[in-house]
Amino acid sequence: MAARLWRWLREDVWEIRFRRYVALLLTAVVVAAAVWSGLVMTKEDRSCAPGVSRPRNSDDCVGVSTTAYDFGRAPFSATVRAIDRENRRLKPGSYVTVALFLPFTASAPASLNDIQHQLQGAYLAQYQANHDTTDQSPSIRLVLANPGADGAHWQTVVDRLAAMAKGPDTLRAVIGIGQSTDANKQAVGSLTRHGIPVIGTSITADDLANGQDGKDPYPGLARVSPTNTDEARALASFARVSGGQALLVFDKPGDPYTRTLQDSFQRLLTGSRIAPQSFAPPADRTLDGTTGNQFRQIASVVCDTPASMNTILFAGRHTQLRQFINALGDRGCTDRKLTVLTGDEGSYLTGDKKLNRDALTRNLALRYTSLAHPDAWKQQAPATGGGTADARALDDLIARGASQPVGPIGPTALEDGQLIIAYDGMRLAVQGLREATPTGRAVPPLTDVVNEWAYIKGSHRVNGASGWICLDGHGNPYDKAVAIVELTPSGGSRFVKLAWPEGKPPAKDCLPPA
Template sequence: MTHATPGMRRYHWWQAHRGLAIIAAVIAVVAVSVAAYVVWPRTEPPVHITDGSHVFSADLARVEALISAENSQVRASGHYVSIAFVDIMAPRKNIDPVPPDSIRHDLEGAYLAQMAWNHPIGKQPATLVQLLLADEGSAEANWLEAAHAIEEKVDSPDHLVAAAGLGISVENTRKLIKELSDHNIAIVAGAITGDSMTKTLDGDTPVPGMVRVAQTNTDEASAAVKYLDNDKTIPESPTVLLVQDQNEGDDFAKTLGTAFARSIQNDSARQYKLTSPGMFYNSRLSGAGEVLKASAERVCETRADVVYFAGRGNDLQGFLAGLATRSCAGERALTVVGAPDIARQTNTQLWVGQDANMTVIFTGLVSAEMWTKDKPAASGAIIDRFTGTCAYCFPTLFPGERLDDGTAVLSHDAVWTVERAILELSGANPGISLSAGMVAQQLNQLKVPGASGWICAFDTNHNPVNKAIPVMSIDQNGHLTYKALSSATGVPPTACGS
């Protein structure tokens, strides 16, 4: 049974002023929090989970203060469950392939979902949501400590029922997922696309009690090929060079290249010619970007029309710098294709000069432009949370913050999916005492109206079926342009039936 979705379009004046009053109070303490973080060295043991009162980094101080304030209100109600949002809270440059901005956006999106649930139009839910923040550590090295901290919250006054987010598609994330699943904790992954991430470590079966809201690498690759099939700027029988990161610990890169090669081999619209051997590098070793920059001339040697980059966006930056000065730029145009991680390079200088004769496109996880140019691709009621003017809408809570990297939207949808499970369970069973196992069981039954696209079903591996995938281009200055909307089949759903 489908129930009404808590919305966020219009508020009474007292609701609006209450929200703004809370925000103003929070801003008043943020400066003190940041000063304390910067001035006094931290000698206490590391904190792996917090209600927002512990500041993981100065960059997160404001959003953590907002979360902490809301959590205090939630605990005062006496009727709540907790969701742990799991991430690399303080990423380190040249170690973690995510910039601090992405983590801040993650937390902003998770907080938005918390506020949407706790402050709906109309009747307030019987069970409120407390949002806890769990830190996996740089390189997700503290995944086990984070898992234990989360597990301790299940049979505690915090009454934790789920973990959301989970960081990125690497081996340590899979270990974290296994540990949480072994303790029957519901898991909703956010911006995680690696094909193996919803499967058990010791086999090919799906992880019990887990779903993801992001599209898989297989779906991303299929959508990219569907777009290339209709691209009139490339030859009818294009030569394709696959550039593959061989870092075995990175499921994102590892499964991306395989998925793309399989997609072009199975495609009937065009005769793609995949060169053999391709190009290989290993991001686990130092200097990957510089090596790729020095090796870019290989594109001319293979006479490639299309390059598919199966790696992280931070490594692509060096490769593009080399491609921009390739010797064959004047005689052969080049289309470089990548996957969602490229969005993290937004507003970054990727190459210099005007003679690159190169187009860079990628399949994304979400684009705010699809909300206006392909409106049915996502739920209008949920989109309003990111575009509206209400007290608890994104522009009010986080003025000037960007949505173009997609992380706030995916993190919102991950937390929102847990809340949808709570809604279904409590609606069908008024007065129910929710448990982590119940929420885990409910996840696969859901239809989720998300801001990143409609999820009308999860498949047998707990992945969203045929979810919308925006195709974007990125220029040398890191500016994004929306190109088209695609999906694994080429046509995403525009709504879910009842």
């Protein structure tokens, strides 16, 4: 009896334990499944559109978009739809892909305007190329590459572009790049190491160019815009700046754009009697920070300088430029005429609502080098270096872009030069791609496109809407026209004059010297 009872208890206890183990096991399975399901759902939630997703710890939609995705920016929508319509029209095997590399998720209004206009310019050149009556090939497919608002995710995008260059997408060029920042320097370096041709539209920093000290750190990089040094040389030839009449105000520690602009300006100021004045902006130079306080003090220093010192050379980004102009508007010596000269970042102020435009009525002028201006080839036509017909061709295309079949592409603006310069950048890409395509083939080898930049000169130049594009042996535009523009109190800009790095337009043959 005792043995039977013992056996019954043992079996009963074992059964209870077994049931507990099963229950625990089932619970663990359910929990694991829930966790896995949550991870899967979370991963799926990171997707923004085909080819675009949010990296971990970021709400930025990063990647390469091949659809009508506008990165959540309504101003881009009309143009993006037009690009998608044009891309879907293309037949497989008839096209090569060009990526427009810009920070499409930027939030600063000035940056959004810049990107919107470059997007429009690149598309108009794509449409023009694909509908050329000469029926040249290959056709151009345009995709949008976003490295994030601050460019921090450039490596993710570069990896994707490198894969597209090897696969059926037949990526053969990257254009755009945007501002001359450290992140963009790294992106261009990586792209060119992959053998992918790059065309910088608005980059101007000297250290984001080939040919400095005879070195080419970015093999395959071509540029539409002059370097900061060339812009400063053109500005000097226009304004005839001398060391005894100018004061340098610069960003410390600076970034690639501001540092090379500072170096270029300092070379113009040999013998200056007043030490340069520095300011320290936030790391994110689109933010105001407390820099306004520094500029109020610098404005006082300006008033303390001799009356003969009437020119200020400003090496800084557009947010700080706006703060500086506002401070100068409240200076204590408004009876004294001052002219601020700066690089192409001045163009951003045409749409900056925080700018106190009354400052420009107080004996203060802001003049800057613009990458392009719609009036540059209308008011005067130099014997060489560009022409009215090339600018007029873009005007006609923009007018057609108001409606189908070209558009609609949304409201356009040309005063900041960004639409014009992106249009020229895509036209350079198209010429290089088509010249490099062997007879009987649809797609050019990457290396042949890279080699093509050496031949963009003379009769093979690109007759851009911003002026002739004649590349030297390092991919830089030789003696490119520089538009000198003045900001107006009414909110726009006034074209002043064309200037040239060499002091005069290039010869008719447009062949860079040895």
